[in-house]
Amino acid sequence: MAAVLGSRAGDADKVDAPFLQLIALVKRFDEAVAVAGVTLDIRQGEIFALLGSSGCGKSTLLRMLGGFELPTSGQILLEGRDLVRLPPHERPVNMMFQSYALFPHLTVWDNVAFGLRRDHLPRDEIASRVEKMLEMVQLQPYAKRKPHQLSGGQQQRVALARSLVKRPRLLLLDEPLGALDKQLRERTQLEVVDIIHQVGVTCVMVTHDQGEAMTMATRIGVMSEGRILQVGPPVDIYETPNCTFVADFIGSVNLFKGQITVDEADHVIVDSPECRHYVSHGITGTLGMGVHIAIRPEKIGIQQSPPGAHDYDNPAELGFNSSYGSIRDLAYLGSQTIYHVLLASGMAIKVTKSNDARHDAIRLPVGGKVYVWWWGSDVVVLTQ
Numbered sequence: 001m002a003a004v005l006g007s008r009a010g011d012a013d014k015v016d017a018p019f020l021q022l023i024a025l026v027k028r029f030d031e032a033v034a035v036a037g038v039t040l041d042i043r044q045g046e047i048f049a050l051l052g053s054s055g056c057g058k059s060t061l062l063r064m065l066g067g068f069e070l071p072t073s074g075q076i077l078l079e080g081r082d083l084v085r086l087p088p089h090e091r092p093v094n095m096m097f098q099s100y101a102l103f104p105h106l107t108v109w110d111n112v113a114f115g116l117r118r119d120h121l122p123r124d125e126i127a128s129r130v131e132k133m134l135e136m137v138q139l140q141p142y143a144k145r146k147p148h149q150l151s152g153g154q155q156q157r158v159a160l161a162r163s164l165v166k167r168p169r170l171l172l173l174d175e176p177l178g179a180l181d182k183q184l185r186e187r188t189q190l191e192v193v194d195i196i197h198q199v200g201v202t203c204v205m206v207t208h209d210q211g212e213a214m215t216m217a218t219r220i221g222v223m224s225e226g227r228i229l230q231v232g233p234p235v236d237i238y239e240t241p242n243c244t245f246v247a248d249f250i251g252s253v254n255l256f257k258g259q260i261t262v263d264e265a266d267h268v269i270v271d272s273p274e275c276r277h278y279v280s281h282g283i284t285g286t287l288g289m290g291v292h293i294a295i296r297p298e299k300i301g302i303q304q305s306p307p308g309a310h311d312y313d314n315p316a317e318l319g320f321n322s323s324y325g326s327i328r329d330l331a332y333l334g335s336q337t338i339y340h341v342l343l344a345s346g347m348a349i350k351v352t353k354s355n356d357a358r359h360d361a362i363r364l365p366v367g368g369k370v371y372v373w374w375w376g377s378d379v380v381v382l383t384q
């Protein structure tokens with residue numbers, strides 16, 4: 001029995017062992033530090049998104065993985081093997097660039113076959129691999145067309161097929177859907193995920209679009225100024241951001257500035273000019289410490305009558321987690337209504353209300369007095 005358990009544990013170790021390891025990676029261009037020390041493990045089969053605004057170093061990091069930039073210092077290990085000294089074509093890695101760089105004079109078929117021919121693979125094998133790939137990306141009917149005879153989405157799939165046909169161990173995508181318009185992009189995101197999972201290739205992608213990262217990635221690394229601030233599955237990044245930058249960068253957030261006035265193992269109280277915040281979990285902080293309380297707009301209740309009058313679980317009943325103000329403006333978007341509320345303290349907050357039933361869509365009036373409140377389990381305390 002012990003042996004069986006032992007071997008299971010061994011297998012689990014193997015599965016969890018990082019497939020790709022970035023260790024203290026740095027890239028400097030003269031004075032500028034594009035990547036400022038990134039240490040990161042990427043698991044086999046996952047789609048990992050590097051997410052950050054323009055200029056934060058995403059592409060530089062990706063280009064180092066592809067072999068198009070030499071790190072100033074640090075290591076890149078793929079299944080334990082150091083990649084840094086290998087030129088791009090000797091790495092089991094394929095990079096799809098932002099502009100697909102398809103060969104305009106070649107057909108779809110020949111574009112996909114290009115890399116295999118260059119590697120002098122047998123003719124039969126080339127044909128079967130290209131056919132299979134075209135089937136996977138649903139481009140068989142277009143095999144004889146040239147790139148300019150295809151839509152943007154189809155060109156994108158040709159580029160993806162061309163990257164995958166060589167069966168790389170690691171696929172690198174730099175803003176893969178950047179050239180597509182919004183509607184097409186949303187549809188293509190899921191198609192690309194399907195194809196990547198079917199092929200089973202591990203993928204690192206770069207995007208500045210948080211929706212794209214949330215939709216496509218198994219895990220996201222949020223980047224700013226050459227560093228990765230937080231790594232986690234989309235739900236963790238959104239629900240438990242670890243700093244004000246990440247909280248603010250992903251989605252919308254209301255940030256209350258306050259001070260820890262009660263610090264217990266199972267709860268914390270933070271006082272801000274707007275209200276007393278009851279946080280129903282302990283944090284690593286100290287009494288008197290300045291912190292931010294982060295609350296997502298959809299987690300705030302908004303109503304015309306004082307909250308909690310008959311609900312003794314409601315924190316507002318105890319004088320916590322509630323405030324009042326007036327509606328400065330609103331946007332009715334059909335599925336939800338966004339309210340901007342000016343609190344008595346002068347702070348403006350954003351509250352979104354999902355219009356689940358038709359009667360929900362009856363809006364609170366602009367200028368009207370409202371109460372806002374939230375649960376102590378829905379806030380995040382940020383110490384940096």
Ligand SMILES: Nc1ncnc2c1ncn2[C@@H]1O[C@H](COP(=O)(O)OP(=O)(O)O)[C@@H](O)[C@H]1O
Pocket residue numbers: 029032033034052053054055056057058059060061
């Ligand atoms: N070849 C280069 N020479 C000098 N500076 C560069 C070079 N490539 C990128 N940089 C700089 O490094 C920083 C990060 O760039 P990049 O990785 O392209 O960011 P992102 O892809 O996140 O927009 C930027 O300030 C950019 O100007």
Ligand SMILES: [Mg+2]
Pocket residue numbers: 058059060206
């Ligand atoms: Mg870039």
